[in-house]
Amino acid sequence: xxxxxxxxxxxxxxxxxxxxxxxxxxxxxxxxxxxxxxxxxxxxxxxxxxxxxxxxxxxxxxxxxxxxxxxxxxxxxxxxxxxxxxxxxxxxxxxxxxxxxxxxxxxxxxxxxxxxxxxxxxxxxxxxxxxxxxxxxxxxxxxxxxxxxxxxxxxxxxxxxxxxxxxxxxxxxxxxxxxxxxxxxxxxxxxxxxxxxxxxxxxxxxxxxxxxxxxxxxxxxxxxxxxxxxxxxxxxxxxxxxxxxxxxxxxxxxxxxxxxxxxxxxxxxxxxxxxxxxxxxxxxxxxxxxxxxxx
Amino acid sequence: xxxxxxxxxxxxxxxxxxxxxxxxxxxxxxxxxxxxxxxxxxxxxxxxxxxxxxxxxxxxxxxxxxxxxxxxxxxxxxxxxxxxxxxxxxxxxxxxxxxxxxxxxxxxxxxxxxxxxxxxxxxxxxxxxxxxxxxxxxxxxxxxxxxxxxxxxxxxxxxxxxxxxxxxxxxxxxxxxxxxxxxxxxxxxxxxxxxxxxxxxxxxxxxxxxxxxxxxxxxxxxxxxxxxxxxxxxxxxxxxxxxxxxxxxxxxxxxxxxxxxxxxxxxxxxxxxxxxxxxxxxxxxxxxxxxxxxxxxxxxxxxxxxxxxxxxxxxxxxxxxxxxxxxxxxxxxxxxxxxxxxxxxxxxxxxxxxxxxxxxxxxxxxxxxxxxxxxxxxxxxxxxxxxxxxxxxxxxxxxxxxxxxxxxxxxxxxxxxxxxxxxxxxxxxxxxxxxxxxxxxxxxxxxxxxxxxxxxxxxxxxxxxxxxxxxxxxxxxxxxxxxxxxxxxxxxxxxxxxxxxxxxxxxxxxxxxxxxxxxxxxxxxxxxxxxxxxxxxxxxxxxxxxxxxxxxxxxxxxxxxxxxxxxxxxxxxxxxxxxxxxxxxxxxxxxxxxxxxxxxxxxxxxxxxxxxxxxxxxxxxxxxxxxxxxxxxxxxxxxxxxxxxxxxxxxxxxxxxxxxx
Numbered sequence: 001x002x003x004x005x006x007x008x009x010x011x012x013x014x015x016x017x018x019x020x021x022x023x024x025x026x027x028x029x030x031x032x033x034x035x036x037x038x039x040x041x042x043x044x045x046x047x048x049x050x051x052x053x054x055x056x057x058x059x060x061x062x063x064x065x066x067x068x069x070x071x072x073x074x075x076x077x078x079x080x081x082x083x084x085x086x087x088x089x090x091x092x093x094x095x096x097x098x099x100x101x102x103x104x105x106x107x108x109x110x111x112x113x114x115x116x117x118x119x120x121x122x123x124x125x126x127x128x129x130x131x132x133x134x135x136x137x138x139x140x141x142x143x144x145x146x147x148x149x150x151x152x153x154x155x156x157x158x159x160x161x162x163x164x165x166x167x168x169x170x171x172x173x174x175x176x177x178x179x180x181x182x183x184x185x186x187x188x189x190x191x192x193x194x195x196x197x198x199x200x201x202x203x204x205x206x207x208x209x210x211x212x213x214x215x216x217x218x219x220x221x222x223x224x225x226x227x228x229x230x231x232x233x234x235x236x237x238x239x240x241x242x243x244x245x246x247x248x249x250x251x252x253x254x255x256x257x258x259x260x261x262x263x264x265x266x267x268x269x270x271x272x273x274x275x276x277x278x279x280x281x282x283x284x285x286x287x288x289x290x291x292x293x294x295x
Numbered sequence: 296x297x298x299x300x301x302x303x304x305x306x307x308x309x310x311x312x313x314x315x316x317x318x319x320x321x322x323x324x325x326x327x328x329x330x331x332x333x334x335x336x337x338x339x340x341x342x343x344x345x346x347x348x349x350x351x352x353x354x355x356x357x358x359x360x361x362x363x364x365x366x367x368x369x370x371x372x373x374x375x376x377x378x379x380x381x382x383x384x385x386x387x388x389x390x391x392x393x394x395x396x397x398x399x400x401x402x403x404x405x406x407x408x409x410x411x412x413x414x415x416x417x418x419x420x421x422x423x424x425x426x427x428x429x430x431x432x433x434x435x436x437x438x439x440x441x442x443x444x445x446x447x448x449x450x451x452x453x454x455x456x457x458x459x460x461x462x463x464x465x466x467x468x469x470x471x472x473x474x475x476x477x478x479x480x481x482x483x484x485x486x487x488x489x490x491x492x493x494x495x496x497x498x499x500x501x502x503x504x505x506x507x508x509x510x511x512x513x514x515x516x517x518x519x520x521x522x523x524x525x526x527x528x529x530x531x532x533x534x535x536x537x538x539x540x541x542x543x544x545x546x547x548x549x550x551x552x553x554x555x556x557x558x559x560x561x562x563x564x565x566x567x568x569x570x571x572x573x574x575x576x577x578x579x580x581x582x583x584x585x586x587x588x589x590x591x592x593x594x595x596x597x598x599x600x601x602x603x604x605x606x607x608x609x610x611x612x613x614x615x616x617x618x619x620x621x622x623x624x625x626x627x628x629x630x631x632x633x634x635x636x637x638x639x640x641x642x643x644x645x646x647x648x649x650x651x652x653x654x655x656x657x658x659x660x661x662x663x664x665x666x667x668x669x670x671x672x673x674x675x676x677x678x679x680x681x682x683x684x685x686x687x688x689x690x691x692x693x694x695x696x697x698x699x700x701x702x703x704x705x706x707x708x709x710x711x712x713x714x715x716x717x718x719x720x721x722x723x724x725x726x727x728x729x730x731x732x733x734x735x736x737x738x739x740x741x742x743x744x745x746x747x748x749x750x751x752x753x754x755x756x757x758x759x760x761x762x763x764x765x766x767x768x769x770x771x772x773x774x775x776x777x778x779x780x781x782x783x784x785x786x787x788x789x790x791x792x793x794x795x796x797x798x799x800x801x802x803x804x805x806x807x808x809x810x811x812x813x814x815x816x817x818x819x820x821x822x823x824x825x826x827x828x829x830x831x832x833x834x835x836x837x838x839x840x841x842x843x844x845x846x847x848x849x850x851x852x853x854x855x856x857x858x859x860x861x862x863x864x865x866x867x868x869x870x871x872x873x874x875x876x877x878x879x880x881x882x883x884x885x886x887x888x889x890x891x892x893x894x895x896x897x898x899x900x901x902x903x904x905x906x907x908x909x910x911x912x913x914x915x916x917x918x919x920x921x922x923x924x925x926x927x928x929x930x931x932x933x934x935x936x937x938x939x940x941x942x943x944x945x946x947x948x949x950x951x952x953x954x955x956x
Contacts, residue, residue, distance in 0.1 A: 186737035187747075193711045193729055194751040194804065204750075208741040 033284030039277035043270070047094040056084035058091040058244050067260040077262040079252060089267045092246040095239060096226045096274065099160055103225035104218040106164040111171020112214060116202050118172065119179025130176070133169040141166035145228060149237045159238050163225045174217055178210040212289035216282045223278035230271055246271050305372075306476045306509040307333040307356065312369030314348070314355045314533075321582040325351035325364070327533035330608075333477070338503060338510045340524035340541070342517060342556075344819040346578050348533035349513050353479050356511070357394050358386055374476055392422040395470030395508075399482040401462035405454040411438075412450040415469050422473040437468040441498060458910055460491035464498070471502060478503065478510045484519065488698040489846055493890035493906050496523050515820060517560060518849075518892035521545055522899045526614075529553045532579050532589035535608055539615030542896045549617035551594045551624045559824040560894050561853035570828055571853070574821035577789060588620075596625050652724070653807045653840045654687035654710070659719035661705050661864075677915055679705040681864035683719075684941075687808065687857075692834060692841040694855030694872060696848055696887065700911050702864040703844045707812045710842065725807030728800075732813040734793035738785040744771070744796055745781040751803040770799040775829060791822035798829060802837075810842045815850060827854055848891050852876050860884045863911065863922040866941055870948030880950040882927050883907075921953070929954060 029037075046053070056062065056074070062082035070077040076085035118129040136144070145162035152158040182188065188205055196204075226246075232238035233247025241248050246267050253263025314326035325348040333339055343349045355366045358378060371378040374393055378386070390396070398404040406414055412434060419430040431450070438446035441464040454462055463483060470478055480499065484492040500523060503510050514520060520527055520541060527544045529537040529552060537550040548554045558572035576593040579585065588594070591601040600620055608616045617624065661680040667673070680702040687693045695703045708714040710721060711729050728751075731737035738747050748770055752763045768778055774795040785793055794814060801809050811830065815823040827850060834841060845851050851858060851872070858875045860868040860883065868881040879885040886907040892899060907926045920935040921927070927934065933953050941951040 186731040186733060187739045189708075189711075189713055190729065190731065190737060190800065191750060191754065192713055193727075194754045196750075196754040200754060204742075205739050209739065 030284050030287050032280045032287060036277040036281035036284055039273050040281070043093060043274065043277075044097070047090045047097065050087065050090040050094070053087070053090075055087040055090075058083065058088045059242055060084075067256060067263075070262055070266075076266045077260065079249075079260070079263045080256060085249070085253075085263055085266060088244040088249055089246065089270055091244045092249055092267060093270060093274070095156065095245050096229060096271070099156070099163065099229045100222035100226040100274075100278070102160050103163045103167055104222040106160070107167035107171045107221050108214055108218045110164075110168045111175045112207065112210070114168075115172040115175020116179055116206055116210075119176040119183065120198060120202060120206065126176075129172065133172050136165070136169040137173070139166075142228060142231060145232060146235070146237055149232060154237060154240050156239065159229055159232060162232075163228050166228075167221050167225065171214065171217065171221070175210060175214060178213055179206055182206055182209055212285070215289075216286045219278050219282035219285060223275040223282075226271065226274060226278075304335050305332045306335055306337075306374060307511070308370070308372040309356070310370040312352070312355060312371060313367045314351050314360065315365060315367050316351075316360075316363045317365070318363055323581045324585070325533055325581060326355060327585070328369070329530075329533075329535050331528060331535065331538060333509045333511060335476070335509055336503070336507045337526060338500070338512060338524050339526040339528060340512045340514055340520040341528045341530055342514060342520055343530035344515065344578060344821060346581070347530045348581070349530045350481055351533075352530065353481055353511060353513050356479060357390050357396065359390070359396070388422075391418050391475070392473050393476050395473070395475040395478045397463070397466050397470050397478065397480040397483045400486050401459050401466055402486070404466055405462055407454050410451055410453055411457075411465055415450070415465075415472060418469070419472050433472060434468070437472045438465065440502065441465070441468045441471075442494070443468070460487055460495065460910055463487060463491075463495055467495070467499065467502070471506065471508070474506060475508055478508050479513075480510065481513045482515070483512070485514070485516075488911075489848070489887060489890040490698060490907055491910065492519075493892070493904070494908070496892075497906060499523070516892075517556065517820070517894040521894050521896040522892035529556070532585065533581060534589065534618065535616075536590065536619070537615075537617045538608060539611070539617075543612065543615045545894065545896050547612075547615075549611050549615070549622070549624045550590075550619050551596055551621075552590050553617075554625045555593075556820060557894060559820050561827075561849045570831070571824040573824040573828060588618075594625075596621055651689045652686050652722075653689045654685070654693075654724070654727075654842070655720075655722040656683060656685045656706075656710075657720045657722075659683045659706065659709065659721065660717045661702070661709060661714060662717045675915055678864050680709070680716075683861070683864070683866050685859055685866065685869070687840050687842065689724075689807070689840055690834065690838045691856040692843055692854055694851035694858045695842065695844045695861060696846060696851050696858060697861035698846065698911055700863075701861040703861050704812055705864075706861075707810045707842065707844055710808070710810050723808060726804055727808040727810055728802070728804060728806040730794070730797045730801050730809060730811040730814045733817050734790050734797060735785075735817070737797055738793065740785055742784075743781065744783055744785065744788070747785070747796060748781075748799050748803055751800065755804065757804070766803065767799075770802055771796075773802070773833070774799045775825075789822075790818050791825055794818060794822075794826050795829065798826075798833070802833070802839075806839065808840045808842060810844070812844045813846070814843075816845065816847065823850070830854060848876075848887060860887065865922060865951065866949075867923065867952070868948075868950045869941070870950075874948060880944065880948065880955045881923075881952045882929050882954070883923050886926075886928070921951075 060083065062078070064082065065078055066080055066082040068074055068078045074084050074086065076089060079085055114129050118126040144166045148162040148165060149158055152161065182205070188201060191201055191205060229238055229245065230247035230250070233245040234251045236251070238247055239245035241252070249267045250264045253260065257264060310330050312326055312329045316323040316325055329352055341349045341352065351360065351364060354360050356371055356378065358366060366379055369379065373389060376389065381389070412431065415434040416427065416430045419425070419433050420427060435446045435450055438450060443449050443461060443464055457465065483499070484495050487495060496519060499510070512524060524541045527539065527541050528535045529550065531552050537544060537548065537553045544553060545557065548557055555572060555574045559574065561571060574593050579589050585605070587603055588597070588601040588605050591597040594601070606618045606620050608618045611617050611622065659680055660682060663677040663679055665675045665677065683706060685693065695706065697703050705714060707729065709716050710727050745767055748767045749763050752758065752766060757763065758766065767781065771778055771781060776792060776795050780788065780792065785796070788796065815826050818826060830841060831854060833839060843851060843854050855872045858870065858872045859866045860875070860881065862883050868875060868879065868884045875884060876888065879888055886905065889904045889906060905928055907928065909926045912925050919938070921938055924930050924934040931953065939951045939953045941949050943949045944955050
């Protein structure tokens with residue numbers, strides 16, 4: 001107690017100890033992660049607080065102000081029904097992010113579980129899991145998603161499911177290869193010599209050492225999922241109008257590209273920014289977690 | 296620093312060379328003012344621990360440093376040309392032509408997708424300015440000279456079709472093919488087995504004598520230096536601390552570091568077992584500014600003067616220079632050994648307990664069956680272990696030696712239940728635990744040292760949380776580490792400290808047998824001595840039996856009571872360590888012993904060495920006769936027909952050879 005007091009003595013005059021604020025330290029942030037956050041955080045804040053912004057509601061039309069140039073009232077302009085493109089874009093981004101992060105989460109959890117099983121147990125378990133995985137990997141992911149959506153129907157749930165279905169096999173494969181390379185490490189052998197259970201090996205040795213490459217892959221998968229959702233909606237298979245999604249906003253605008261370029265272009269730029277920032281994030285995570293790249 | 300006169304026939308002259316690596320976290324001063332000369336036909340060895348800057352120094356000579364590295368000042372003259380002032384293009388004319396290079400790892404220094412010939416011929420054509428046909432003839436001639444059988448055919452082989460020893464021969468042929476004046480060899484034999492290492496060293500020695508090329512040889516193996524070099528440079532913290540003729544340096548070392556290094560090697564000539572000298576502490580951080588002598592913190596003879604100023608390399612006797620304020624180094628002063636308690640050497644004289652086997656292996660076999668993808672092809676059987684029987688007494692150490700691929704590690708894995716034997720039995724009274732070879736991969740990088748040592752206790756549900764914590768604390772003290780290390784991650788520890796943690800983990804369950812698979816091969820010499828001393832102490836304190844597996848015969852001899860020599864999955868000789876070493880019965884044991892160089896140039900010069908030729912035959916093929924027949928210098932007709940069983944030829948010793956009866 002005295003020691004703590006001594007170290008804080010200099011600040012004592014400015015702040016009494018009980019109000020002393022710990023300095024916010026971000027030791028793991030590197031340059032790439034900062035770039036990613038500088039783009040992502042404002043977008044996240046804007047989408048989260050979109051309702052409080054002085055903007056027209058996403059679904060509200062105004063036929064007296066159709067296809068207007070970007071201005072201070074409508075920063076991204078308006079579309080053919082006089083709806084505010086910025087507020088629609090923000091609603092679309094919200095949906096995109098939900099799709100992106102749920103797909104990343106689903107793909108990662110399934111990948112972690114089945115990939116570890118396949119890699120650690122080998123033999124019949126491995127063969128069974130990998131056969132299914134290989135069948136799914138044989139289809140182009142967009143086609144698989146289109147096929148599934150046309151069976152199950154459109155909307156947020158089916159879209160997430162369809163994209164996850166294409167991503168889960170990739171994650172299983174990735175996790176399996178990571179487990180295989182870890183399986184012959186000496187610390188696994190050391191645990192085996194004391195008869196550690198498979199569950200112990202999985203939770204104590206394998207999962208903690210594979211989580212970081214999976215996180216890297218997950219942030220790329222999130223970016224990819226956002227693009228696939230946009231593509232599906234663009235094709236009219238994802239989120240149905242009038243509900244806004246980045247894909248269907250761009251689709252609406254492309255007819256009027258010559259008269260009102262902003263309807264398609266500005267949401268397109270937003271997709272680009274999100275995808276780029278997620279890639280930066282994944283690079284940043286990899287750098288922070290991989291001691292070899294840190295040098 | 297011009298302490299040496301300019302010599303006319305110098306191939307290489309280095310003056311006050313400094314090499315820095317500009318990393319993100321600071322400037323690493325890898326080489327801090329190195330000066331020396333190398334004449335025609337001379338072989339100089341540069342020795343030092345890892346991190347001493349010896350490789351950076353060698354690569355600086357031809358400016359082949361990895362990215363952030365740069366020669367910042369000094370002068371390097373090869374055949375009169377100043378390397379530091381040449382352009383990259385001019386340098387390429389020198390590399391390969393005037394300077395040949397042999398790298399450490401033969402597995403990665405040849406391009407795997409190019410045939411050997413395609414890698415050899417273009418440099419010869421360019422440097423000697425001759426045509427394809429002549430170049431090919433030269434390449435074949437060199438491959439033949441370095442001992443590649445059937446060179447005309449093998450020049451068309453890919454690197455993966457060759458063994459490590461063969462690839463290193465190819466590297467040497469490439470380095471020598473343009474008749475360079477200087478050859479730089481960076482640990483050329485470290486990745487190879489002892490018998491192959493001896494062959495390669497002989498080859499390099501003969502070829503340099505033949506062509507008159509000078510050679511700079513980097514190594515950490517003092518024995519090799521004694522066998523090979525005319526001159527020795529000892530490097531520490533980026534500087535040469537001692538330089539002189541090999542015979543002088545070994546007979547009369549003057550720098551405390553050299554003196555300590557020479558004492559860390561187990562001496563096989565005396566039967567008495569003294570503790571090995573261990574050099575305390577670590578090499579300095581090369582990012583920090585250096586004030587005073589860089590070795591002072593580990594030096595027993597250091598005094599106040601060493602703190603303020605660093606000694607220069609100064610004349611001692613003829614051609615012998617040392618960088619120490621004391622003319623005789625440690626000699627006459629106090630040594631680190633004097634500080635170490637000596638009680639262990641005395642306690643060894645206690646009467647031996649009655650014989651009690653803790654480990655018994657009977658006719659152990661392990662065959663790996665490799666099925667082919669094609670259903671009609673015969674599955675191939677790899678006989679890794681082929682009938683091994685061994686016994687181990689309580690409190691004793693059994694050393695298992697042999698080249699890589701002889702099955703010694705497979706035996707270890709079966710002892711621990713990591714592999715199931717194909718046939719045979721293993722009886723262990725109590726439990727067996729293992730100390731692994733590589734201290735870098737044997738710990739989960741995400742676990743703290745405390746959890747690493749605690750793991751076996753948790754897995755086997757021993758004790759309460761508090762009892763386990765108590766046990767872990769006592770274990771870590773037992774292996775000679777401070778309890779504050781428990782809170783660290785493995786990446787924050789040095790190689791020696793990690794290996795101590797490995798020992799602590801192995802001891803957690805109070806095993807009766809500890810299997811140590813090459814526990815010191817990844818460590819520096821000074822640290823190696825610490826670990827060997829630790830194992831010896833534990834053996835005496837706890838009465839644990841050790842199975843010590845290694846290819847380092849000096850260490851095995853030092854630590855073991857009995858030795859088993861393995862060849863192709865079989866034990867060919869077994870007996871008390873001293874007897875096997877002093878009077879080997881099996882020709883293979885003799886060949887192994889001949890292959891290890893002893894750290895004494897005078898003895899090396901007089902030694903009659905009979906090297907075995909060839910390499911380990913494939914364990915996939917089945918021989919009818921003796922497994923060693925293909926390489927044995929004393930092979931008879933009988934050896935190819937019938938296999939000699941292992942049998943006792945005296946009270947304590949066994950061998951598998953027709954010559955022993």
